[in-house]
Amino acid sequence: MFIDYHTHHERCGHAEGQLRDYIEQAIQIGLDQLGLSDHMPIIHLPEEKIPSGTAMKLQQLDEYVQEAFDLKKEYRGQIEIKVGIEADYVEGFEEEIENLLSPYPFDYIIGSVxxxxxxxxxxxxxxxxxxxxxxxxxxxxxYRAVQGAAKSGLYDIIGHFDVIKKHGHVPRGDLTPLIDETLKVIKEQDLTLEVNTSGLFKVVKEIFPAPIIIEKAVSLDIPFTLGSDAHKPEHVHVGVEEGRKVLKELGVNEIATFDQRKRIMVQF
Ligand SMILES: [Zn+2]
Ligand SMILES: [Zn+2]
Incomplete structure (x- = not known):
């Protein structure tokens, strides 16, 4: 089973290509499932404070979801399309996020800080x-915000768990207790952890989460999904092989897939 549950497209303003281009690429490379998960509109900042090209506009959310479900139908039999969204968690805006997303029949929602x-x-x-x-x-x-995301009940998957390391920053102190505590919350909330391989191509040059954190999550029996975080069609599933390898070496042989927000574990 080959899946990629984290992809973007041009609506967000910093990715290239249309949804269809990502689907065509996924078919070409032989994926079984492709998850569409563009950034949700920014709702916690006034319009003038939103940097250009951060996310789709509020009024584009309807058409995004509609187009994604139309494509899901159109490509049935060729590839299984899952309609998701990468939804920001912003402390204090839980109700607004819930109100924004609850009208839509998403297959899954990734919570990202x-x-x-x-x-x-x-x-x-x-x-x-x-x-x-x-x-x-x-x-x-x-990490406190990631715990807030996990406790909010808004999400199915925690996206790029340690993305805070993306630019190569390294804390001086030992954050192990805080990371362990955060994983515990994810386990208690029965959430899925994303292995996001885009970190390989950032300054840090390491997958999210780091293999050592994945190992801890495995010991807690937290389920995983896989995502490339592609912002170009040709980046679909790029690096995911590395994520699969890390999981397999740790003895993980089932991966989480989603359908209408229900987790389905499959052999991979
Ligand atoms: Zn993005
Ligand atoms: Zn993200």
């Missing part, structure tokens, strides 16, 4: 934020 308040730590145009607090403090705030 890109924002700590108004700051998008993952945006390479916003690096000045790293000079406002210590790295350890930022990492701690990040």
């Amino acid at each position: 890109h924002f700590l308040g108004e700051w998008d730590h993952s945006d390479s145009r916003q690096m000045e934020g790293w000079r406002k607090k210590s790295i350890d403090q930022i990492f701690s705030e990040y």
Whole structure:
């Protein structure tokens, strides 16, 4: 079973290609399932504070979901399309996120922490934020937010668990207890952890989460899904082989897939 549950497309403003291009690529490389999971619209910032090309506009969400479900139908028999969304978790906006997403029949929702308040730590145009607090403090705030995401009940999958390391920052102190605590919350909430291989192509050059964290999650019996985080059609499933290898070497032989927000474990 070959899957990729984390892909974007041009609506977000920083990815290339249409949904159909990602699907065609997935068919060409022989995937069994492709998950469409573009960024949800930004709802916690006033319009003028949203950096250009961060996410689709609020009024585009309807057409995104409609097009994705139309394509799911159109490609039935060729590839299984799953309709998802990568939804930001922003502390204090749980109700707004719920209200935004609940009208749609998504197959799955990825919860990702890109924002700590108004700051998008993952945006390479916003690096000045790293000079406002210590790295350890930022990492701690990040993992607390991931715990908030996990406890919110809004999500099926926790996206790129340790993406805070993306730009190559390394905390001075030992964050192991906080990471362990965060994994415990994910386990308690019965969530799925994404192995996101885009980190291989960032400054950090390591998958999300780091293999050592994956190993801990395996020992907690947390289920995994796989995603490339492709922002170009030709990047579908790129690096995912590496993620599969890490999981298999740790003895994982089932992967989580989703249908109408129900987790289905399959051999992979
Ligand atoms: Zn993106
Ligand atoms: Zn993300």
